């Protein structure tokens with residue numbers, strides 16, 4: 102299993118603000134995006150660099166670093182993943198966006214897929230899959246299955262909060278894929294919600310609660 106809980110003070114502070122019961126839609130959106138940026142910083146630590154020659158300020162050539170060829174795609178899982186997208190694109194402004202739509206059946210907790218539109222050349226891209234919540238893990242496993250079926254091999258998962266049940270399910274199905282999260286929470290309640298969690302992230306981001 103490759104689970105990386107990001108204990109950076111800024112991440113933990115913002116996560117604490119996000120858990121507040123009376124948080125406004127505006128604040129939830131801002132914090133979800135800011136955490137998306139910070140998780141992206143962590144999840145791209147192994148991106149490769151190459152040397153590149155440029156003209157420096159004084160007219161002399163200098164060697165600088167630049168990201169090596171391999172391209173990225175950000176994969177928000179509708180709806181709630183959209184709430185982290187702007188934050189991720191802050192650091193990867195040229196990344197293509199591959200959108201998948203899945204919702205969780207409220208009774209069975211099984212994922213239902215209803216949309217997919219992937220960027221091209223997925224086999225050459227690093228995919229950052231974003232969703233605020235990893236609960237039972239059904240939605241994430243279905244998304245990772247879809248990405249691998251399209252040829253994508255380098256995939257990272259970025260979630261704001263993960264439940265142990267979800268981490269186990271994803272790790273069992275896709276042991277090669279690292280999970281970056283701000284928190285590994287305690288458990289799922291009888292409705293499949295993460296405790297302490299955030300509540301319904303989609304409703305909070307879209308103001309539909």
Ligand SMILES: O=P(O)(O)OC[C@H]1O[C@H](OP(=O)(O)OP(=O)(O)O)[C@H](O)[C@@H]1O
Nearest residue numbers: 179180181204205236237238239240303
């Ligand atoms: O790990 P799981 O048990 O599969 O649950 C996690 C999924 O549930 C939520 O989406 P939801 O079904 O509420 O859809 P929404 O984003 O449209 O609100 C959440 O954003 C994840 O996608």
Ligand SMILES: O=c1cc[nH]c(=O)[nH]1
Nearest residue numbers: 236294295300301302
């Ligand atoms: O805790 C949870 C679980 C699934 N979806 C959410 O939005 N929150």
Ligand SMILES: [Mg+2]
Nearest residue numbers: 301302303304
């Ligand atoms: Mg929801």
